Amino acid sequence: MTSAVLSHAQHVPLLFADIKGFSSRSDRDQLRSREDLYAELRAAFTDELWQLCPQEDRGDGVLLVIPPDLPVQALFTAVLPRLEQGLGGRRRSDPLLRLRIAVHAGAVHRDGHGFAGNAVNHVFRLCDGEPLRQALDEAASDTALVVSEVIHDSVVRAGLPGVEPTTFHPITFQVKETRARAWLHVPGDNACAMRIARESAAGTDEGRDRDGRGGVSISAGHSVHMNGAVVAGGDAQVSSPPAPRARRWRGGR
Template sequence: MSSFEAVHRWVVSADIMGSGRLGQRAKLRSRRGMYDVFESAFDAVGVAAQQMHLEDRGDGVLAALAPHVPPSALVGLWLEEVYQGVREHNAGLHQPLRLRIAMHGGPVGHDGRGLVGRAVDLTCRLCDSDPARAILAADDTVEVVFVASDVLYRSVVVEEGRFVEPAHYRPYPVRVKETDELAWFYVPGREQPPAPAGAPVQRGPAGARPAPRARAAAGARAEAGTPRPTKYAITVNGHNQIVDGAEVHGDVIGFRGADDEHGTGPAGRGRR
């Protein structure tokens, strides 16, 4: 199809968590809710039906957006509208709608039967990844987990914008089949997603500004005089000594370095 030549497009993959355990009525309700939420969110950012290709995946959807659709709107207002729509849909439901959503961009084609391209493959694997599943499993109150590829995060998310919060994303590796990628995980409405079981503690993204609460907490610690962490420690042997930062004042009998257990090597010969 000429309208879907292999050109750069942003791809969105979404999946309903636990749909295989739902009864027929609950399954239909979840699918209807997912479509209503997505259609409203795309309307909110001005993406009409003719500006995207949408495929039904049974318990999810796969979409490729027209090249001119700005990705900043997708990771900003669109994602916020999805989150708020899911919250509204779930009000009072015993079996709430919970979504995994992934996004990545790259050359995408169409062979007359569906979307084709490495960007499509990676987006689907990010959506179906173990960390995305584990984040939802770690906290039953999480309704949406969003997965951004490293390309999307570093080229779009870090630039910030309305409803875009790069400091609230956390990186985890995604390893499945031939995929070995770093991806960025975000839970709307949270300062950080719940850590997947067994995952290492992740620091905030490099270069991103800390969240307002984190900045406030850091300021409070500074005002309270909480000592800052140090990169090294000093052990001093002697009397009448005052240690000020990295300087020692007083009669120093000797000191011991990390490579000198008894103070007799180069580190232990600094006497005066």
Template sequence: MSRDTSGQLPAWARLPRPTTTTLAAVDICRFGTRRDAPTQLLLRKEMYGLVAEACRITRVPWYDCHREDRGDGALFIVPPDVAADHLLDPFANHLTVVLRRYNRLAGPATRLRLRLAVHAGQIHRDEHGVAGPALVHLFRLLDAPAFKKAADSAVADLAMIVSDRLYTDAVEGGGLVNPAAYTSQRVTCKETRARAWIWTPPTH
């Protein structure tokens, strides 16, 4: 959990009741194939820096997000007053740009390719952290074999998967979403069978 400069948790994160907000998880593709620790540590550092920069450009308050490290990736949950559609096309496009800039100077071993999953729902807290069905669904989307296959075959260095609920709400609400950039996909991962939407950057 992030803290502000006074060392206190953000006010929204201290609320005892469940909070409805937007959840995102990012994962470094093929992280396990980078077998030496220095390379893995470098990739993790760069991933965090690029995600934080993309948040800043998108005006998503990275330092007010709940953040949890996942070894080869990270979970971040934005404050509930941040519009969910900011984490879709705006954030994904900005992350693509900063990734492209980084990869221009990266060698084969340090090139970064990322998968991003975004969902919206209730988060619950206990003494160990955050939990709830929305969190489970987010990681089922991120780990879905169909999404991993789509990300591996994509030309770009970023692929994003969005829950059907969030995508539908954003499109129907006239949010910052270009429906033509998304492809409908049925995903299966463990007990989850759901429709989702996959976004990849334009190739032109």
């Protein structure tokens, strides 16, 4: 960690980067991967910005606290593109370095042991969600990114310069007791992000069907289920629950 100190809880952006396949590597390769991770992040942030961001090592990843006075869109317009480019140049290196990245913002506390708070918990769970894992497994890129709804609303959907909202796709994830919506972005492989978002929506629909809960869910290329009605390809098919069987009167009791 750097010497910067948060004297009290501050609402700040958080970035967590996690190395894919870290635990399957030998001790030697894990150590090398950690050195490479820090080198690539420092290059992507630039030395000056890197020194301004307090960091907490997480073994197979690193948590960065972004100063509240730094425009958070710079992560999407400058830092993350540089990181993807830098990782792409390592394709012939051994071991390969590919990263799952999560970005969130919230109240963050710091004590003598590190950073804490629900916002910190949430960014870790964002990064551990199955949709992000699947995205990096299937993507052609070396990074896959998920952002929380807080970040999506304040940065992505706001249409800030250099951030393209149409490349972020809604997903639902569940890690431990946290179940929430987030937004998936895969640099240079929008088709991958769209496919996983559709699968995430379909999985949510199936879960609702099993639970017996109704509601409406809409995703491109998928049917819409609404309380027994199915709309597919523009055609509506309405199915009603079977009528209860008439009870036969047997007389007497």
